[in-house]
Amino acid sequence: MYRCNIVPRPNQIQPKEGIFAIPREGRIEDFVTRTIDTRISGAESYRLNVCPEGITISAGTPRGLFYAMQSVRQLIATSVGQIPCMCICDEPTYPYRAFMIDCARHFFSVADLKKMIDAAALFKMNVFHWHLTDDQGWRIEIKEHPRLTKISSVRASSDFGGIHADGPYEGIYTQGQLREIVDYCAERYIEVVPEFDMPGHTSAVLAAYPAFSCTGGPFYVQTKQGIFQDILCAGKEETFHFLFDVLEEMLSIFPSRYIHIGGDEAPKVRWKACLDCQARMKAEGLPDEQALQGYFMNRVISWLRARGRTAVVWNESLRGGNLDPSAVVQMWMDKNGECAHWANGGGKVIVSDFYHYYCDYPYAMTPLWKTYRYRPALKDVRPIYQKNILGVEAPVWTEYIETLAHMSEMCYPRFAAVAEAGWTREERRNAGSFERRFQMVTPLLAALGIHPAAPQLWNPHSFARLKGTAQFFLPKLPFIIRN
Ligand SMILES: [Zn+2]
Structure with a gap:
């Protein structure tokens, strides 16, 4: 047959x-x-x-x-x-079918990114969400603020669980290289959505410009992973002037409809103790620091909207209850159903569920069947509002990933599974059929220089899952679980 x-x-x-x-x-x-x-x-x-x-x-x-x-x-x-x-x-089920690559924790060359882009194009993905800024590095050349290039793009060493490296680690994409990727993607009908993560995950920015923090610093580009307490100050006007300057240059490089402005994992410790932040809350009648984050994001969202762009934010930005309704919310970790509530109220959502779509975790933790069977049609979203789910995204964070070979194994076949969830109607999806078809098209990926994980690794049995998950989370204690 x-x-x-x-x-x-x-x-x-x-x-x-x-x-x-x-x-x-x-x-x-x-x-x-x-x-x-x-x-x-x-x-x-x-x-x-x-x-x-x-x-x-x-x-x-x-x-x-x-x-x-x-x-x-x-x-x-x-x-x-x-x-x-x-x-x-x-024709596709969802209009937004994305993959995300974190180039802040580890830097990937333009040549390597082109291979990942070609692979995604093969599976009809149409958005490359490019995570370019984080605590451990800033990767966008900004001419108006050269310290971002000089200071924020370099960390003194690297210490990510299993990866320990003494000596500086650095990387920056010149504006020419950024445009080269934008053009390369456009030829493949892929929109590049750049991310400037704010107000948290900004240690690298504050290392260069400590004046935009609450305390004044000093700070350094982080060498470890984690969530850090020092974030951009929401009370100082200069912070916003700086952000708009940087975004202005970003808009000249990236013609995308969407601009991602982060908004995830921003602790409120500094804002609680900052006179400027507290004065801002009082002046704006904001009840708490979550609402202050809503205010912060909304200023950037409306600045972008005035320039014809739509902001995308991670789902934590919903917590203040005052997010500008024009923003698109990216769901990654939503225990309280805030994203479904947002969609039921008319807001747009991109689905990239941590437990199913995050490709930086081993197959032991997120086996292929789990990624494949996940349904992006969130069950708490009422049928008439399902259209507010724009689509799906598979992210790969790179604290533990340094090479294209490793990234290829982590992302494929899972990226293709997410691409199929974005394209194929639910009643036509079948995990067994997907695995067979994916193996058949693997030579096309190999020809691009992308080598997926071997089929025997995709769906480990229960014991292998336990062991693999433990080995991933206890990289400093490998002797406990040695073969
Ligand atoms: Zn402050």
Whole structure:
């Protein structure tokens, strides 16, 4: 029996009589006819016809044709000599299908990022969320504030659990390199959403500009992982002037509809003790420091909105109860159902659940089946508001990941599983089918320089899960759980 090996699985496949014999020579382009057909609605929809004479693809937009071509490449790569005739009619379930790479904890070269981008494009992902700033490093060249480049991009050493390295670690993307990635993604219909994480996760910024803190410092670029108490001061006007300066330059580099401004893991210890922050709360009538964070984010959200951009924030920014409704909320750790409440009230949500979609954790903790079976349609969101769930995102944080080879294993096949959750309708999704199809298309990934985890590692049995999880969390005590 012929099986159609495409990831993500197309939403409608109609088998037809006959076969198409794949020419032994020549390029794919020679036997694939492309047509723009404006009767096909949906910017991402496409049709793919395999007939005895050849393959025809059509779409209403060049983007649709690009996705059709990704399907053709997979069909050809997974067929031996011939393809049964069929008609595929396909379009995505969700408009936002993202992957995130943290380049702050460890720096990845432009060449390595291009490989990850090519891989994501193969699975019709359309957003690259680029985490460029954090406590352990700042990676965006900002000409107006050169200390970000000189001071914030360098940490004195690295101490992330299993990774100990003496000596400085540094990395910065020049504006030319940032634009190069934006252009590379645009050619693959991927939008780059850059993140400047604020007001927390800003040790690297404060190391260069301590005046924007509550206490005045001094500070240093963090060498360990964690959540740090020193964050940007919400009371000082100069903080906002600085932020808008930096964002202004970022907007000139990144043309994206969305700009991610973080808003996660920001302890309120310093704000509670800061005269400026307390004065701000009083002046604005804010009941507590969570609401002060809402105020902080809202100023940046409305500044961005005035420039035609939409802000994305991590879900902690909902806690003040006063978040600007135009912001998109990224759900990662939401124990109180705040994101469902937000969506039911008309707010937009991106789903990247920590326990299912975070790809920096070992397969022992987050096996492939767990990632695959997760349903992005949050159950507490009422049916008429499900449309407020924009889509899915698979993040990879890099405290423990230093190389592309390691990243490839952690992200694949899990990134592809999340891509399928974003594209394929729930009733057409099946974990066993996904695993089989993914293995068939693996040679296409390998050709890009991306080598997924071996299939025997995807779904470890219970004991292996316990052991693997323990080994991950106790890197300094390996002798306890040695083989
Ligand atoms: Zn303050």
